[in-house]
Amino acid sequence: MHSQTHTVFILAGGVAGAAGVALSAVAAHAGGGNVGTAASFLLAHAPALLAIGLLGGNRVLSAGGAILLAGLALFCGDLLMRHYAGTRLFPMSAPIGGTAMIAGWLVIAASALAGRGRP
Incomplete structure (x- = not known):
């Protein structure tokens, strides 16, 4: 049984996988570099989020997944806001999101050192 996390x-x-496929279609038919970039990031990170959810793990892994998810939302949200609304999500949201994704991946890597069996 899976926890709520x-x-x-x-x-x-x-949702990231579905959005990535849908946005890939939009980018292919309507163009838009930001839409294509957001689609690529969503599709690249969807399997990682699924794996974290399905495999579980320790608190460090869950924290890394949460940081990754927050970064993905900020980065892709900013790119899509620029494309569809012509404005940013908020100043520096894409760089903050990108930095959070990098940090999330590093925390995920560090989770291997934390031990899988710890709560």
Whole structure:
């Protein structure tokens, strides 16, 4: 049985994957570099979010997944706001999101040192 945290990661991974496919179609038919970039990031990170949700792990892994998810939302949200609304999500949201994704991946890597069996 999955905890509520794992359910969130599975849901986020599924939504990111679906959004990535839909935005890829938009980018292919209507153009738009920011839309294509957002689609690529969503598709690249969806499997990681699904894996975190399905495999579970320790608190460090969950924290890394949360940081990754927040960064993905900020980065892609900013790119899509620029494309569709002509404005930024908020100043520095894409760089903050990108930095958070990098940090999330590093925390995920560090989770291997934390031990899988710890709560």
